[in-house]
Amino acid sequence: xxxxxxxxxxxxxxxxxxxxxxxxxxxxxxxxxxxxxxxxxxxxxxxxxxxxxxxxxxxxxxxxxxxxxxxxxxxxxxxxxxxxxxxxxxxxxxxxxxxxxxxxxxxxxxxxxxxxxxxxxxxxxxxxxxxxxxxxxxxxxxxxxxxxxxxxxxxxxxxxxxxxxxxxxxxxxxxxxxxxxxxxxxxxxxxxxxxxxxxxxxxxxxxxxxxxxxxxxxxxxxxxxxxxxxxxxxxxxxxxxxxxxxxxxxxxxxxxxxxxxxxxxxxxxxxxxxxxxxxxxxxxxxxxxxxxxxxxxxxxxxxxxxxxxxxxxxxxxxxxxxxxxxxxxxxxxxxxxxxxxxxxxxxxxxxxxxxxxxxxxxxxxxxxxxxxxxxxxxxxxxxxxxxxxxxxxxxxxxxxxxxxxxxxxxxxxxxxxx
Amino acid sequence: xxxxxxxxxxxxxxxxxxxxxxxxxxxxxxxxxxxxxxxxxxxxxxxxxxxxxxxxxxxxxxxxxxxxxxxxxxxxxxxxxxxxxxxxxxxxxxxxxxxxxxxxxxxxxxxxxxxxxxxxxxxxxxxxxxxxxxxxxxxxxxxxxxxxxxxxxxxxxxxxxxxxxxxxxxxxxxxxxxxxxxxxxxxxxxxxxxxxxxxxxxxxxxxxxxxxxxxxxxxxxxxxxxxxxxxxxxxxxxxxxxxxxxxxxxxxxxxxxxxxxxxxxxxxxxxxxxxxxxxxxxxxxxxxxxxxxxxxxxxxxxxxxxxxxxxxxxxxxxxxxxxxxxxxxxxxxxxxxxxxxxxxxxxxxxxxxxxxxxxxxxxxxxxxxxxxxxxxxxxxxxxxxxxxxxxxxxxxxxxxxxxxxxxxxxxxxxxx
Numbered sequence: 113x114x115x116x117x118x119x120x121x122x123x124x125x126x127x128x129x130x131x132x133x134x135x136x137x138x139x140x141x142x143x144x145x146x147x148x149x150x151x152x153x154x155x156x157x158x159x160x161x162x163x164x165x166x167x168x169x170x171x172x173x174x175x176x177x178x179x180x181x182x183x184x185x186x187x188x189x190x191x192x193x194x195x196x197x198x199x200x201x202x203x204x205x206x207x208x209x210x211x212x213x214x215x216x217x218x219x220x221x222x223x224x225x226x227x228x229x230x231x232x233x234x235x236x237x238x239x240x241x242x243x244x245x246x247x248x249x250x251x252x253x254x255x256x257x258x259x260x261x262x263x264x265x266x267x268x269x270x271x272x273x274x275x276x277x278x279x280x281x282x283x284x285x286x287x288x289x290x291x292x293x294x295x296x297x298x299x300x301x302x303x304x305x306x307x308x309x310x311x312x313x314x315x316x317x318x319x320x321x322x323x324x325x326x327x328x329x330x331x332x333x334x335x336x337x338x339x340x341x342x343x344x345x346x347x348x349x350x351x352x353x354x355x356x357x358x359x360x361x362x363x364x365x366x367x368x369x370x371x372x373x374x375x376x377x378x379x380x381x382x383x384x385x386x387x388x389x390x391x392x393x394x395x396x397x398x399x400x401x402x403x404x405x406x407x408x409x410x411x412x413x414x415x416x417x418x419x420x421x422x423x424x425x426x427x428x429x430x431x432x433x434x435x436x437x438x439x440x441x442x443x444x445x446x447x448x449x450x451x452x453x454x455x456x457x458x459x460x461x462x463x464x465x466x467x468x469x470x471x472x473x474x475x476x477x478x479x480x481x482x483x484x485x486x487x488x489x490x491x492x493x494x495x496x497x498x499x500x501x502x503x504x505x506x507x508x509x510x511x512x513x514x515x516x517x518x519x520x521x522x523x524x525x526x527x528x529x530x
Numbered sequence: 531x532x533x534x535x536x537x538x539x540x541x542x543x544x545x546x547x548x549x550x551x552x553x554x555x556x557x558x559x560x561x562x563x564x565x566x567x568x569x570x571x572x573x574x575x576x577x578x579x580x581x582x583x584x585x586x587x588x589x590x591x592x593x594x595x596x597x598x599x600x601x602x603x604x605x606x607x608x609x610x611x612x613x614x615x616x617x618x619x620x621x622x623x624x625x626x627x628x629x630x631x632x633x634x635x636x637x638x639x640x641x642x643x644x645x646x647x648x649x650x651x652x653x654x655x656x657x658x659x660x661x662x663x664x665x666x667x668x669x670x671x672x673x674x675x676x677x678x679x680x681x682x683x684x685x686x687x688x689x690x691x692x693x694x695x696x697x698x699x700x701x702x703x704x705x706x707x708x709x710x711x712x713x714x715x716x717x718x719x720x721x722x723x724x725x726x727x728x729x730x731x732x733x734x735x736x737x738x739x740x741x742x743x744x745x746x747x748x749x750x751x752x753x754x755x756x757x758x759x760x761x762x763x764x765x766x767x768x769x770x771x772x773x774x775x776x777x778x779x780x781x782x783x784x785x786x787x788x789x790x791x792x793x794x795x796x797x798x799x800x801x802x803x804x805x806x807x808x809x810x811x812x813x814x815x816x817x818x819x820x821x822x823x824x825x826x827x828x829x830x831x832x833x834x835x836x837x838x839x840x841x842x843x844x845x846x847x848x849x850x851x852x853x854x855x856x857x858x859x860x861x862x863x864x865x866x867x868x869x870x871x872x873x874x875x876x877x878x879x880x881x882x883x884x885x886x887x888x889x890x891x892x893x894x895x896x897x898x899x900x901x902x903x904x905x906x907x908x909x910x911x912x913x914x915x916x917x918x919x920x921x922x923x924x925x926x927x928x929x930x931x932x933x934x935x936x937x938x939x940x941x942x943x944x945x946x
Binding site (some may be wrong): 153201202203204213216217219220223247251278293367395402406424427428430432488489490491493496497499500517518519520521522 | 585596601619620628630634636637638640643664668840843844848904905906907908914933934935936937938939941942943944945
């Protein structure tokens with residue numbers, strides 16, 4: 113009898129152990145976890161199962177996990193979120209960022225930068241969204257979301273973006289409402305003129321769909337008041353992108369958040385932030401200028417969200433990749449935790465996707481492993497001027513929904529599950 | 531008399547100021563590796579009007595409008611990646627021919643030091659003009675092409691690439707002669723016992739006087755490559771995916787190793803006779819169990835290439851420079867890997883004006899840092915090979931213009 117009990121007990125024990133041991137598909141061990149939403153900033157293990165975060169704890173037994181990732185010396189963060197990119201690639205002639213050559217397919221630029229979610233910033237309008245969905249969203253491994261352009265034709269360039277009669281708040285909001293899984297807000301861009309129509313229509317759409325708007329403020333002579341934009345036209349939660357641009361001297365100009373003559377941050381900018389306006393980098397090809405960024409940083413004014421404005425004109429210029437932009441802000445004195453916050457939890461909140469951008473148990477397992485390389489590095493602005501620094505972020509590994517989608521040096525054991 | 535003095539002083543001053551602007555750019559103090567010209571030492575390189583103006587031990591910095599300090603870096607001809615897939619487009623179900631699996635080149639080339647890339651068979655004679663308009667004419671990278679022997683290009687392995695009736699040597703060669711960017715003929719993914727596809731490709735190659743690149747498909751039993759090497763292909767023709775597996779698609783194919791892991795003699799003999807073996811890493815064509823054994827037995831690549839497409843870009847392949855670094859860690863010297871990614875591919879594609887830093891040549895130049903440390907490299911089965919060397923692109927110059935500058939070594943400080 114005793115013998116039988118012993119056998120039964122042993123078998124049961126073994127079954128339990130095996131079940132336990134196969135609990136996790138991947139365990140990431142020994143990395144420094146920075147998870148701003150959950151206020152985690154220390155060495156922790158992270159376990160993944162079924163594409164979700166299963167557990168975050170000081171020590172997680174990795175025995176029997178299908179894969180173990182040695183993250184010693186690395187930073188483990190939620191998958192990065194880039195809320196300003198241009199990924200409506202295509203081959204329509206003369207269509208600029210809307211189904212044309214200036215936009216890029218995302219996957220070759222996201223995962224190697226630790227990005228798991230990218231938001232196309234206004235490439236598609238309500239008329240072209242179905243093509244965007246079919247060609248881009250459905251053909252990408254990256255999670256692709258969209259700020260729908262207030263212009264029905266999207267970012268077709270030139271005159272199309274000046275057409276106020278193609279800015280229909282109701283239709284734009286209605287397409288957004290019927291595609292809430294993909295559309296997160298509305299974009300205003302490149303409008304030249306004294307009218308507030310594009311901004312106001314976008315905000316109207318935002319009201320109708322309960323979504324934020326993101327403003328690329330275009331230009332006018334004399335420039336429209338950004339104070340008026342922040343305080344009277346936008347709502348708390350709306351986003352001002354290209355925050356570090358300096359286009360005040362242009363024929364069709366835009367005010368900067370810094371007075372470049374005095375090097376002082378304009379007084380209403382802090383008030384605008386307190387009001388809830390979100391300041392986004394949107395680095396791009398011509399929208400990041402040290403004459404604005406350095407004085408702003410000196411005043412302790414750092415971006416709410418860090419983003420690339422990725423397109424063919426920025427990819428090989430000073431911008432290069434999201435990690436290069438984040439490293440630029442590290443070099444400008446923004447601390448690492450704030451840099452990670454501005455590229456994970458803050459953008460998730462800005463686009464009202466609070467299920468993203470953190471490593472809570474049960475959340476989708478979008479995870480990034482970063483190295484901080486030490487050395488002599490240079491970071492340029494849009495004028496090609498250089499700031500030197502001694503730290504640079506490098507992506508070691510990216511996981512999207514629990515699957516390794518980028519592995520720079522093969523740090524998983526086994527590297528692949530057979 | 532005094533007047534003449536004054537005049538000559540003025541003349542000297544004018545000459546000096548012209549002298550001071552003699553070169554647009556001088557790259558100073560880098561270790562130049564230029565295999566064609568047997569240069570392998572610290573040299574300065576001066577550029578003017580998009581061309582190499584001078585390579586010398588010391589070129590006076592005063593003579594350059596712009597100076598790049600390349601101390602501690604390697605300076606090489608711009609890399610040539612002769613196997614990639616760039617015929618991007620949005621037509622559904624067209625694979626590598628105007629569809630989603632191919633990629634626009636510029637976001638992958640310059641950051642890897644590549645200035646010339648060759649599309650390996652995306653377009654055939656029927657859609658080459660679209661490729662020219664959509665890709666070649668819109669890229670900053672120099673894009674060349676192997677034209678597919680299949681008229682509709684790489685539209686899909688089945689059925690399009692199996693269509694013997696769409697393999698027309700005459701039409702292929704006509705279009706090849708029509709476009710200066712066409713440097714060869716591609717035959718890929720054919721699944722069958724026939725020799726005709728390969729013979730058609732060679733016939734087109736003969737007619738247009740260009741090489742043929744073979745990407746072997748699978749068939750049961752595997753095609754005997756000793757016959758292909760000696761009876762079908764010519765010296766100068768190319769077998770890509772040299773370290774690939776022994777199956778492709780739905781059937782077996784011959785790899786470099788026999789059942790006992792011995793290197794097949796006819797592979798080495800073919801290489802000795804002038805057949806070109808190309809890496810073509812790709813998403814499923816580079817395996818360490820084959821590459822390590824084959825290289826140890828003496829089969830090294832003539833040319834290093836990526837087979838870039840969406841399926842390889844984020845996997846073991848990653849970038850041209852990652853593949854170059856892999857070959858270094860397998861035992862090739864830095865000089866050898868640079869040769870196999872500059873001057874050698876230039877010769878193979880009969881573009882001997884490229885791939886070197888001779889005075890007067892187009893100023894396509896790459897600057898690299900060689901990092902030492904603990905690195906890992908993955909193959910197409912994601913097997914790991916640890917290594918201690920890895921190259922990083924610091925600067926890429928295309929026709930004399932800086933098109934990639936990782937750390938701003940060609941940029942002024944912000945406060946200057």
